[in-house]
Amino acid sequence: MRYHTIIVGLGAMGSAAAWQLARAGHAVLGLERFGPAHAQGSSHGHSRIIRQAYMEGTQYVPLILRAYELWHELAAETPGEDLLTITGGVTIGAPDSAMIAGVTRSALAYGLEHEALDAAEVRRRFPPLQLPDGHLALYEPRAGVLRPEACIRAHLHGATRAGATLQFHETVTHWHADDDGVTVVSDRGSYRAERLIIAPGAWAPQLLADLQIPFRVERQILFWFDPIGGSAAFAPDRFPIYIWEVDEQTAFYGFPAQAGPPGGVKIAFHTGGTPCDPDHIRRDVADDEVEAMRAAVRQRIPAIDGPLLASATCMYTRTPDDHFVIGLHPRHPNVVVASPCSGHGFKFSSVIGEIAAQLACTGQANLPIAFFAPSRVALA
Ligand SMILES: Cc1cc2nc3c(=O)[nH]c(=O)nc-3n(C[C@H](O)[C@H](O)[C@H](O)COP(=O)(O)OP(=O)(O)OC[C@H]3O[C@@H](n4cnc5c(N)ncnc54)[C@H](O)[C@@H]3O)c2cc1C
Numbered sequence: 549m550r551y552h553t554i555i556v557g558l559g560a561m562g563s564a565a566a567w568q569l570a571r572a573g574h575a576v577l578g579l580e581r582f583g584p585a586h587a588q589g590s591s592h593g594h595s596r597i598i599r600q601a602y603m604e605g606t607q608y609v610p611l612i613l614r615a616y617e618l619w620h621e622l623a624a625e626t627p628g629e630d631l632l633t634i635t636g637g638v639t640i641g642a643p644d645s646a647m648i649a650g651v652t653r654s655a656l657a658y659g660l661e662h663e664a665l666d667a668a669e670v671r672r673r674f675p676p677l678q679l680p681d682g683h684l685a686l687y688e689p690r691a692g693v694l695r696p697e698a699c700i701r702a703h704l705h706g707a708t709r710a711g712a713t714l715q716f717h718e719t720v721t722h723w724h725a726d727d728d729g730v731t732v733v734s735d736r737g738s739y740r741a742e743r744l745i746i747a748p749g750a751w752a753p754q755l756l757a758d759l760q761i762p763f764r765v766e767r768q769i770l771f772w773f774d775p776i777g778g779s780a781a782f783a784p785d786r787f788p789i790y791i792w793e794v795d796e797q798t799a800f801y802g803f804p805a806q807a808g809p810p811g812g813v814k815i816a817f818h819t820g821g822t823p824c825d826p827d828h829i830r831r832d833v834a835d836d837e838v839e840a841m842r843a844a845v846r847q848r849i850p851a852i853d854g855p856l857l858a859s860a861t862c863m864y865t866r867t868p869d870d871h872f873v874i875g876l877h878p879r880h881p882n883v884v885v886a887s888p889c890s891g892h893g894f895k896f897s898s899v900i901g902e903i904a905a906q907l908a909c910t911g912q913a914n915l916p917i918a919f920f921a922p923s924r925v926a927l928a
Pocket residue numbers: 556557558559560561562579580581582589590591593595596597598718719720721747748749750751755768769770816862863864886887888889890891892893894895896
């Protein structure tokens with residue numbers, strides 16, 4: 549059988565691409581080394597932030613607006629599944645911080661609903677957030693929480709329903725592209741297709757080695773704490789997602805309380821990840837790592853300094869400029885690169901799946917993606 553498109557990696561990006569291509573009627577083969585919505589890559593841990601006033605660059609805003617539409621479409625096709633909860637969100641920092649400047653720039657450029665709040669107003673609206681005087685926050689009402697495992701499962705089910713062939717526990721060892729199509733070789737077989745989408749997350753340094761992009765795969769830690777005084781003040785109908793820039797080197801983020809295990813509230817550093825190999829990442833979390841997280845929040849969100857309920861490790865795949873790598877392979881127009889997202893890509897996975905599918909079908913995307921071209925960071 550010759551497929552229209554083979555997708556390597558069925559995590560956030562690959563599962564979304566599979567849904568898009570399969571529902572457009574194309575013959576899709578998806579190959580995934582682990583099981584569906586697993587906890588070995590970059591898309592586990594029960595929650596991901598989604599937001600619109602994009603501090604990382606205004607060029608992301610058209611993509612995120614389309615991503616919201618697709619998340620709502622997916623949710624409508626997946627009744628009974630909790631995929632997206634709008635909670636509102638605050639980005640916190642000093643008035644001259646890079647994050648405050650970035651969110652303000654995007655909000656103004658695209659007329660996104662937002663409010664600038666001083667420290668006293670944040671403390672009044674969201675009492676757990678004890679901003680020091682002089683800090684401020686930009687509040688955006690459309691921010692919220694995606695459930696990554698449920699989103700991936702919804703994309704996979706949608707793809708399967710539309711006729712995609714999805715194979716799990718099968719590792720791709722190499723691929724080859726020529727003028728007539730692509731060959732993908734796994735530990736179980738060899739397959740041919742017209743097009744290939746490579747979406748391997750933290751395994752990008754292996755499967756995209758020919759591009760010689762200096763990826764940095766980082767170990768990051770997620771923590772769930774049982775708040776002092778209980779979770780009520782963190783309920784999603786009264787408490788937002790937040791991102792807090794402490795200084796130029798340090799930022800952390802967190803979520804409202806979520807139903808289901810492990811309970812409590814989740815918090816993590818966005819900065820300070822340590823380089824790792826995805827096949828040998830250290831999964832246990834040391835006491836001093838827990839203490840570093842506590843030290844960062846103790847003055848700022850004192851209620852979080854309660855008992856540790858759980859921790860987990862996850863991986864960022866960072867590019868040299870921390871922007872995404874999405875586009876056609878510079879030397880193979882039938883190969884799409886659609887995954888390295890520098891630790892902020894989940895919210896976009898619905899639209900990246902659509903873009904990857906468009907690139908596989910026509911070589912072009914409907915949204916502006918030149919900024920994400922692999923050639924800008926590829927050394928070969
Ligand atoms: C701790 C943490 C917190 C984050 N927080 C946020 C957030 O709040 N908001 C946000 O938008 N983003 C966030 N991100 C980033 C976001 O989660 C990632 O950018 C995104 O999930 C990555 O999706 P992916 O498809 O590239 O990778 P994955 O979902 O990991 O998928 C890649 C898949 O490829 C498979 N694969 C790899 N190699 C092979 C092979 N050889 N053969 C077969 N299959 C293979 C892997 O098993 C995996 O399933 C966070 C990331 C982490 C780690």
